[in-house]
Amino acid sequence: MTTFVKNIIYKMKTNKIIYWSTTGLLSGLLLMSAWMYIFKNEMISQVFTSFGYPTYLIYPLVVLKIAAVIVLLTQKQNFIKYLAYAGLFFEFILAFFAHIMVKDGEQITAVIAMLLLVSSYIYSSKVFNFKVK
Numbered sequence: 001m002t003t004f005v006k007n008i009i010y011k012m013k014t015n016k017i018i019y020w021s022t023t024g025l026l027s028g029l030l031l032m033s034a035w036m037y038i039f040k041n042e043m044i045s046q047v048f049t050s051f052g053y054p055t056y057l058i059y060p061l062v063v064l065k066i067a068a069v070i071v072l073l074t075q076k077q078n079f080i081k082y083l084a085y086a087g088l089f090f091e092f093i094l095a096f097f098a099h100i101m102v103k104d105g106e107q108i109t110a111v112i113a114m115l116l117l118v119s120s121y122i123y124s125s126k127v128f129n130f131k132v133k
Helices: 003-039 041-051 055-074 079-102 107-128
Strands: none
Touching: 003 041, 003 055, 003 107, 041 055, 041 079, 055 079, 079 107
């Protein structure tokens, strides 16, 4: 094998490792969040109320977070995965600004989630050669 081919193979392996690491961490964060929404519902309801959000949004968010994890981990690349990334992007942006508005200092989780999401999306495009048409 030539050095050029070895470099391409190394780069592909690196991209896959980064993609699966960031996607795995993001999935863990989403599942932990969904778990808290279900099993610590009273505390989450108080947080939602302090944000000015209706508490009936909690369970649909649980379903959507779990669905997003399933889509991110099982779909190589298609439009539904792109929609999952877009939905999570908006969720994390809204969470960030909600925490900023109530000044509770918890916005760092939204920032970490956003960094993981963007990294997963970028490396997903590299690993699976995904282009939105």
